[in-house]
Amino acid sequence: MEKLKRPVYLKPGTDDFFKMLQREVRETVLKNSFLYRLNIIKSIGLLVLFFLFYTCILLFGKSTPLLYSFYILCGINMIVLFINAFHDAAHGALFKKPKHNEWFTYALELFGSNHWLWIRRHVGLHHAYPNVPDWDIDIKQSDIIRIFPNSPLFNYHKYQHIYMWFIYPLYSLNWIYIRDFKDFFGKKDNYVKKVVDQIPKKEIYKLFAAKVFNLIYLLFIPMLVLNQPWYVVLGAWFAMHLCGSMLGVVALVSTHVDEDAHFPVTDDEGNLSASWALHQMIVTKDFSTDSKLANFLYGGFTHHVAHHLFPGVGHTYYPYITPIIRRYAQEYDLPYTSYPFYHAVRSHFRMLKNKGVKENILMTGEI
Structure with missing residues (x-):
């Protein structure tokens, strides 16, 4: 499969805002070592809590209500652990030593996926080129849903703002049992293979072993x-995935793909029209940043602008970085958006409705 020519960002100027922003964050927020320890305590605690809920399934699962309750708690904990602890470790932001981050990323194998693949998909493509058509593989996942303006438009897309309500709760099942196999073995729109020379055979073995x-x-x-009858346990297992997926989808749809989303394209030479840092601010949104519950559940996703500007920093620092970003946005007239999660979800489905029909060329969001 032929290699793609990577997009190129505009070079920042000598007075680039991001250089000053980095310096201020480094000299103030990042010196707080308590936030580093807090992240580790939270991450290990979430991992222990998952096994505690699983143990409760085995101990108390003879009661059907308790069986379903603890399976659902496992599903919620699975997503919270992924969004917070695993996500930070995958970015090298949980522990100071790379090997410790690498060890923790095996939490994804615990849930049946493959951390090697996910890191290359998420860090190597999504974070490198968020919202860029044909590069952000976290957004471009299936022809079932149309988000990018350059994606093919099918007749059924006019109903995607309706049927995606029923498909999103299947997100984790699709990820583990369909999408992983497509990324490892598929040829259509397989951008992982276009930027990776060769998938190691050991990762294929690990993929099947994890599942x-x-x-x-x-x-x-x-x-x-x-x-318990087998079908009762199967139903509880299915409920675990449904509830976990519904919690996780809020983060997935709230940060990059609302009705005002931009999808920057390259020129004929492969150049983008903004610097890397400005691009992150243009295409990334925050949600519910003032909610302590949302910050605990969603970690670096509520303060997602801070995460995209400082991906190597743990999410416990972000509530203290975001006010600085807001100030710079005001001082330098930079784009910054933050809204409640319910507004973000509503806006996402309005976007799906708009993208389900032929666009006006003036509304494609290209810059």
């Missing part, structure tokens, strides 16, 4: 040890 292990401990062992 088998995940099904054994989360599904088959409860079926064997609990005095």
Whole structure:
């Protein structure tokens, strides 16, 4: 598969705002070592809590209400652990030593996926070129949904703002049992293969091993040890994925793909029209930054502008970085958006409705 020519950002000027922003954040916020320890305590605590809920499935799952309750708690904890702890570790932002971050990223294998693939997909493509058509693979996932202006328009897309309400709750199931295989073995729109020379064979073995292990401990062992019909356990397992996905989708749809989203394209030479830092601010949104509950559940996604500007910094620092970003946005007339999560979700589905029909060329959001 041929290599793609990577987009090129505009070079920043000598008075670039991001250089001054980095200096201020480094000299003030990042010196707070308590926030580093807090992140580690939270991350390890979430991992322990997941196994506690799983143990409760085995101990108390003979009661159907408790079986469903603890499976659902596992699903919610799975997503919170992923969004907070694993996400930070994948960016090298959880621990100071790279090997410790690498060890923690195996939490993704615990849930049946592959951390090697996800890091290349998310860090190497999404963070490098967010919202750039044909490069941001976190947005371009399937022809079922149309988001990018240059994506093919099918007749069924006129209903995507309706049917995606029923598909989004299947997000984790699609990720683990469909999307991973498409990224490893698929040829159509496989941008991972276009930027990776070769997928190591050991990662393919690990992919299958993780999925088998995940099904054994989360599904088959409860079926064997609990005095419950197999279909009751299967239903609880399914409820775990539904509830976890619904929680996670709020973060996925609230940060890059609302009705005012921009999808910058390159010129004929492959150049983008903004510097890297300005591009991050143009295409990224915050949501519910003042909510302590949202900040705990969604970590670096509520303060997503800070995350895209400082991906190597743990999410516990972001509530203190965001006010500085807001000030710079006002001083330098930079784009910055933050809104409640319910507004973000509503705006996303309005965007789906707009993208389900042929666009006016003036509304494509290109810059």
